[in-house]
Amino acid sequence: MPSRRKVLLGAGAMVSVAGLGVVRAWALSTEPLAPVDLEALSLACGGQSAHTQLLADARLLLDDAIKRGVKPADATETVVCPLCHCAFQVAPDISF
Numbered sequence: 368m369p370s371r372r373k374v375l376l377g378a379g380a381m382v383s384v385a386g387l388g389v390v391r392a393w394a395l396s397t398e399p400l401a402p403v404d405l406e407a408l409s410l411a412c413g414g415q416s417a418h419t420q421l422l423a424d425a426r427l428l429l430d431d432a433i434k435r436g437v438k439p440a441d442a443t444e445t446v447v448c449p450l451c452h453c454a455f456q457v458a459p460d461i462s463f
C-alpha cells in the first residue's frame with residue numbers, strides 16, 4: 368500500500384504535468400499563422416468535400432442537442448474550419 372506521502376507527491380506531479388499541457392496547448396492555439404501559411408491552408412480546404420466531415424459532425428452534435436431538448440428545434444450552429452477559418456452555418460437535419 369502506497370504511503371500518504373507518495374500518493375500526495377504523485378498527485379502533485381500529475382497536476383503539474385496537466386498544468387504544463389494546458390499552457391503548451393494554449394500557446395499552440397494562439398500561435399498566429401503567417402499570411403502565406405493561411406493562404407496555403409485555404410487552398411487545401413478549397414473544395415467542398417474538405418468540409419463534408421466537419422459539417423456532418425457538427426450537424427450530428429446539433430441534432431443530438433435538439434433531441435435532448437438542450438437547444439430549440441430551429442437552432443443553428445456556426446462552425447469554423449480550423450484550417451481555413453471559413454465559417455459555416457449548420458442547420459439541423461431532423462424530421463420529427
Ligand SMILES: [Zn+2]
Nearest residue numbers: 412448450451
Ligand atoms: Zn477549411
